[in-house]
Amino acid sequence: MRDVAIIGIGQTEVGEHWETSLRHLALRALQGAMQDAGVTQVDAIYVGNMLSGELAGQEHVGALVADFAGLRGVEAFKVEAACGSGAAALRMGYMAVASGLVNLVAVVGVEKMTDALGPDTTSALALAADGEYEAAQGVTFVALNAMLMRRYMYEYGYSHQDFAPFAVNAHRNGVNNPYAMFRFPITPERFATAPMICDPINLLDSSPICDGAAAVVLAPAEAARALSTKPVRIAASAVGTDTLAIHDRRDPLVLDGAILSTRRAYEQAGVGPQDIDLFELHDAFSIMAVLSLEAAGFAERGRGLRLALEGEIGISGRIPVSTMGGLKARGHPVGATGVYQVVEVVQQLRGEAGANQVPDARLGMAQNIGGSGATVITHILERME
Amino acid sequence: MNVAGNWRLQQQRYRLVGEECEKCGTLIFPPRDLCPECEAPAKMPYVFSGQGEVYSYSTIYSPPRGFEEFAPYTVALIRLKEGPMLTAQLTDVESDKVYIGMPVEMVTRKIQGGDEGNPIVYGYKFRPAHLG
Amino acid sequence: MLKPDRPVGIVGYGAYIPRYRLPATEVDRIWTNGQGGTPVREKAVAGPDEDVVTISIEAARNALARAGEVRPSLIRAVWVGSESHPYAVKPTSTIVAEAIGATPYTQAGDWEFACKAGTEAFQAALGFVGSGMARYALVVGADTAQARPGDDLEYTAGAGGAAYLLGPAEESLAVVEGSCSYVTDTPDFWRRAYQRYPSHGGRFTGQPAYFKHIVAAAQGLMAALDRQPSDYTYVVFHQPNVKFPQTVGKQLGFTSQQLAPGMLCNEIGNTYAGSSLLGLTAVLDVAAPGERVLLVSYGSGAGSDAISLLITGAITERQGRAPRTRDYIARRVEIDYATYVRYAGKLIM
Numbered sequence: 089m090r091d092v093a094i095i096g097i098g099q100t101e102v103g104e105h106w107e108t109s110l111r112h113l114a115l116r117a118l119q120g121a122m123q124d125a126g127v128t129q130v131d132a133i134y135v136g137n138m139l140s141g142e143l144a145g146q147e148h149v150g151a152l153v154a155d156f157a158g159l160r161g162v163e164a165f166k167v168e169a170a171c172g173s174g175a176a177a178l179r180m181g182y183m184a185v186a187s188g189l190v191n192l193v194a195v196v197g198v199e200k201m202t203d204a205l206g207p208d209t210t211s212a213l214a215l216a217a218d219g220e221y222e223a224a225q226g227v228t229f230v231a232l233n234a235m236l237m238r239r240y241m242y243e244y245g246y247s248h249q250d251f252a253p254f255a256v257n258a259h260r261n262g263v264n265n266p267y268a269m270f271r272f273p274i275t276p277e278r279f280a281t282a283p284m285i286c287d288p289i290n291l292l293d294s295s296p297i298c299d300g301a302a303a304v305v306l307a308p309a310e311a312a313r314a315l316s317t318k319p320v321r322i323a324a325s326a327v328g329t330d331t332l333a334i335h336d337r338r339d340p341l342v343l344d345g346a347i348l349s350t351r352r353a354y355e356q357a358g359v360g361p362q363d364i365d366l367f368e369l370h371d372a373f374s375i376m377a378v379l380s381l382e383a384a385g386f387a388e389r390g391r392g393l394r395l396a397l398e399g400e401i402g403i404s405g406r407i408p409v410s411t412m413g414g415l416k417a418r419g420h421p422v423g424a425t426g427v428y429q430v431v432e433v434v435q436q437l438r439g440e441a442g443a444n445q446v447p448d449a450r451l452g453m454a455q456n457i458g459g460s461g462a463t464v465i466t467h468i469l470e471r472m473e
Numbered sequence: 474m475n476v477a478g479n480w481r482l483q484q485q486r487y488r489l490v491g492e493e494c495e496k497c498g499t500l501i502f503p504p505r506d507l508c509p510e511c512e513a514p515a516k517m518p519y520v521f522s523g524q525g526e527v528y529s530y531s532t533i534y535s536p537p538r539g540f541e542e543f544a545p546y547t548v549a550l551i552r553l554k555e556g557p558m559l560t561a562q563l564t565d566v567e568s569d570k571v572y573i574g575m576p577v578e579m580v581t582r583k584i585q586g587g588d589e590g591n592p593i594v595y596g597y598k599f600r601p602a603h604l605g
Numbered sequence: 606m607l608k609p610d611r612p613v614g615i616v617g618y619g620a621y622i623p624r625y626r627l628p629a630t631e632v633d634r635i636w637t638n639g640q641g642g643t644p645v646r647e648k649a650v651a652g653p654d655e656d657v658v659t660i661s662i663e664a665a666r667n668a669l670a671r672a673g674e675v676r677p678s679l680i681r682a683v684w685v686g687s688e689s690h691p692y693a694v695k696p697t698s699t700i701v702a703e704a705i706g707a708t709p710y711t712q713a714g715d716w717e718f719a720c721k722a723g724t725e726a727f728q729a730a731l732g733f734v735g736s737g738m739a740r741y742a743l744v745v746g747a748d749t750a751q752a753r754p755g756d757d758l759e760y761t762a763g764a765g766g767a768a769y770l771l772g773p774a775e776e777s778l779a780v781v782e783g784s785c786s787y788v789t790d791t792p793d794f795w796r797r798a799y800q801r802y803p804s805h806g807g808r809f810t811g812q813p814a815y816f817k818h819i820v821a822a823a824q825g826l827m828a829a830l831d832r833q834p835s836d837y838t839y840v841v842f843h844q845p846n847v848k849f850p851q852t853v854g855k856q857l858g859f860t861s862q863q864l865a866p867g868m869l870c871n872e873i874g875n876t877y878a879g880s881s882l883l884g885l886t887a888v889l890d891v892a893a894p895g896e897r898v899l900l901v902s903y904g905s906g907a908g909s910d911a912i913s914l915l916i917t918g919a920i921t922e923r924q925g926r927a928p929r930t931r932d933y934i935a936r937r938v939e940i941d942y943a944t945y946v947r948y949a950g951k952l953i954m
Contacts, residue, residue: 222560224596225560228537238529583653583656593692
């Protein structure tokens with residue numbers, strides 16, 4: 089097994105790209121990453137995407153992206169793991185390079201959601217849940233998270249307003265990220281009065297439906313220094329799974345998949361939660377951010393929310409999260425998200441995060457969650473000295 | 474409309490037919506043919522009573538395609554009396570009357586009315602116990 | 606008179622009435638500025654996820670709960686009478702049979718004869734069980750009745766149903782003493798294929814239709830059994846409104862005391878194929894051993910089925926095994942006309 093490094097990153101602004109199609113979004117991110125890496129050729133492309141068929145009317149996007157990127161002929165395919173598709177594609181790329189089978193890999197995460205109408209998008213996102221026993225009952229993806237949030241509030245005695253720090257933090261950080269969808273701050277008061285979507289989840293508890301693409305270029309670590317001035321090593325790449333359906337879980341308020349995924353990642357990197365300088369977590373809904381913090385070992389069960397309430401999730405806090413806006417403010421183009429998270433961790437480790445720079449960030453973690461916790465993919469990245 | 478797919482699930486949808494593990498006695502719903510506790514094959518049918526309580530719930534105002542006619546509706550995680558948990562709609566209850574721990578009972582209702590050209594899908598929903 | 610060779614009775618019975626109620630004053634408010642009369646106080650309306658299938662399933666489950674130890678696999682027929690079967694082609698009865706666990710070795714069929722579709726299925730089951738071909742047969746009468754907006758029928762066209770498990774008399778809570786049908790070709794009410802709402806003959810639905818057939822069937826059966834109205838503790842008629850059953854009861858010589866326990870029309874409207882059979886479940890809920898019940902249905906088109914029942918000692922213990930008819934009536938959520946329009950599928954989406 090070889091060490092693998094990220095030698096280039098690229099991303100499009102997250103938002104409503106009315107003028108740009110799925111393939112061109114992917115292309116822009118891919119070209120950005122290759123330019124950043126200073127390469128004109130790769131050996132393989134792995135495209136992370138969840139809903140191209142449902143929402144953009146296009147499957148088979150691996151070869152499509154290769155073709156339109158002028159890379160016709162290279163190995164290319166799509167990787168799907170619901171909202172975890174982006175990190176799943178990165179994991180494929182990591183394994184390909186680590187194994188020695190492939191040298192240069194481009195990983196692209198892309199999602200084009202705004203071409204579809206609301207109810208179709210709602211139905212499509214529910215495909216991440218158990219089709220026969222969750223989605224078939226008319227349950228939406230938001231509702232599944234809402235049920236977790238309500239139960240969490242019930243078991244630990246929190247109020248809805250206690251979740252405000254996550255949205256406030258994400259929006260504060262989004263202001264300084266030129267690629268973020270929402271670049272305005274919000275107040276706890278605004279959080280309190282946001283329109284209800286699916287009780288108790290309100291508009292500011294949830295990430296937006298949007299378009300976007302992000303990409304990275306991977307190379308063997310030993311070659312990375314020659315190719316890049318600021319390579320970032322993938323210190324760990326790990327996956328944990330759990331039941332698709334929440335009702336089948338041992339305890340719905342414990343993300344077993346995330347516990348497995350982070351434990352494996354910590355073991356591979358030889359580190360623990362105390363060593364992580366920043367954590368790009370999967371804050372598709374604020375309840376997911378809480379459960380992730382607990383599963384990743386930053387807080388005891390029922391205490392994840394306390395971290396936020398005590399101000400520990402900000403840039404200068406004990407464990408900064410959503411440092412470039414997170415899913416909440418940067419946006420959550422579902423299949424692209426996992427790659428955006430990694431791109432942002434790379435920005436932090438390179439010292440390129442601008443006003444949101446976490447001081448002397450050396451070790452960053454990104455965690456991408458598919459569905460309500462069935463696929464959890466964790467990457468730990470390390471600045472190469 | 475997935476006609477065969479819905480037909481295949483009728484037994485569990487109409488009357489909560491799950492499974493019992495012959496090795497360790499675990500009761501299983503939804504059926505999965507493999508015991509989640511001891512991994513032994515589990516195919517012995519077990520009909521659940523339909524009694525349970527609300528573990529958590531939420532109300533849907535923006536439904537997915539095919540469920541528009543029922544909106545707004547409340548969905549819930551239900552802990553069955555026999556142990557397993559399932560996801561289902563609540564019916565015959567106003568959303569502001571639902572609470573965690575509320576006793577509920579299974580009824581068979583229309584899950585999807587279908588448009589004029591498609592079959593109707595019937596299945597389990599839950600209402601407050603003892604008719605509410 | 607229809608009388609089986611082997612004595613047959615009701616082993617279990619069950620009611621179902623949806624929880625929503627539309628006060629007749631709401632229809633009056635919309636269509637006559639509140640100036641018209643109201644033939645009933647209110648009617649039961651099916652919720653958006655209810656139809657004849659779901660109504661029949663719950664009524665059937667209640668009937669099986671009262672029957673106690675009867676294994677559903679021993680039921681040899683599942684018959685559902687209705688004029689609002691959800692499908693034009695595709696049986697209601699197979700869905701009900703599947704849901705109660707009676708499939709696959711059973712007869713299943715949907716019956717249709719306006720508001721007496723349920724009692725004619727009941728009579729057919731008498732033959733099925735009485736002949737010895739079946740140990741048990743399940744019959745349901747249920748409807749989610751349709752009415753053209755603004756029509757007189759809109760005040761009353763309600764939703765509900767009742768199920769009966771027929772079996773050997775020795776297992777029964779009520780024994781069938783005999784039955785009589787009286788049928789003619791009388792076009793008082795009809796719905797052509799592909800029509801959304803039924804049409805009717807106005808006052809023609811009265812004397813030559815409802816009254817003539819009910820009186821003839823009731824008198825025919827009482828004559829054959831050598832009975833007088835005073836031999837019955839209870840009488841139940843089809844209930845299209847409050848007035849008709851009261852009038853026909855008087856004509857036949859029954860008192861309002863005999864009629865009252867089974868009169869539900871004022872509270873749930875006319876549940877069509879469910880109407881007289883729900884009246885009977887309400888009576889069975891309160892009946893005592895040794896009492897007699899006369900049931901007379903009416904179906905437009907037209908015909909009446911009269912059935913004479915003798916309550917047995919088994920009833921007392923079974924009454925409480927499932928929700929009573931009055932429990933469903935008490936479970937009441939009032940809705941306005943707009944909500945009714947939505948629930949009844951009158952809103953074009």
